[in-house]
Amino acid sequence: xxxxxxxxxxxxxxxxxxxxxxxxxxxxxxxxxxxxxxxxxxxxxxxxxxxxxxxxxxxxxxxxxxxxxxxxxxxxxxxxxxxxxxxxxxxxxxxxxxxxxxxxxxxxxxxxxxxxxxxxxxxxxxxxxxxxxxxxxxxxxxxxxxxxxxxxxxxxxxxxxxxxxxxxxxxxxxxxxxxxxxxxxxxxxxxxxxxxxxxxxxxxxxx
Numbered sequence: 676x677x678x679x680x681x682x683x684x685x686x687x688x689x690x691x692x693x694x695x696x697x698x699x700x701x702x703x704x705x706x707x708x709x710x711x712x713x714x715x716x717x718x719x720x721x722x723x724x725x726x727x728x729x730x731x732x733x734x735x736x737x738x739x740x741x742x743x744x745x746x747x748x749x750x751x752x753x754x755x756x757x758x759x760x761x762x763x764x765x766x767x768x769x770x771x772x773x774x775x776x777x778x779x780x781x782x783x784x785x786x787x788x789x790x791x792x793x794x795x796x797x798x799x800x801x802x803x804x805x806x807x808x809x810x811x812x813x814x815x816x817x818x819x820x821x822x823x824x825x826x827x828x829x830x831x832x833x834x835x836x837x838x839x840x841x842x843x844x845x846x847x848x849x850x851x852x853x854x855x856x857x858x859x860x861x862x863x864x865x866x867x868x869x870x871x872x873x874x875x876x877x878x879x880x881x882x
Contacts, residue, residue: 692726701863835877
């Protein structure tokens with residue numbers, strides 16, 4: 676696929692950006708010359724986010740829109756996000772550990788063009804502390820989900836899931852580490868399909 680035809684992807688982060696790194700590696704033309712997407716921006720709400728330097732080191736434009744000066748005015752914060760995304764010519768958004776809840780108005784502007792990865796097998800365990808909650812609930816398995824973003828938190832059409840059994844002796848940290856490895860496999864696969872117009876869910880099982 677020619678570079679001109681590739682979908683232009685912005686990745687939104689708040690921290691170290693491990694899923695961002697997996698997405699960027701998957702879109703590297705040296706690794707996959709036929710990939711249907713290309714990264715045009717990594718954007719964070721935290722200027723100190725370690726992922727910004729990692730993106731810049733890969734030659735991907737990296738920018739912070741600090742949310743702190745916008746406290747109490749989410750519309751103004753999201754307008755600044757939109758301005759950065761428009762300047763970059765972004766067509767798709769991948770939320771990758773972006774720790775701000777987006778308003779329905781922002782989501783509506785990007786409806787059908789924004790993905791998120793969540794560390795649970797949705798619809799189970801929406802929100803935070805997913806690994807602890809899976810253990811507390813006595814779940815037999817756990818995992819991660821990539822879904823389209825809608826106005827409802829951790830909702831929207833499921834585009835992929837990866838599963839791992841919960842083992843005797845598992846702790847939240849052990850479980851989180853296994854799920855994170857699955858996230859790094861699943862998210863790039865879903866993005867590649869989604870950018871090519873394929874919304875068929877991807878299902879993976881831990882090796």
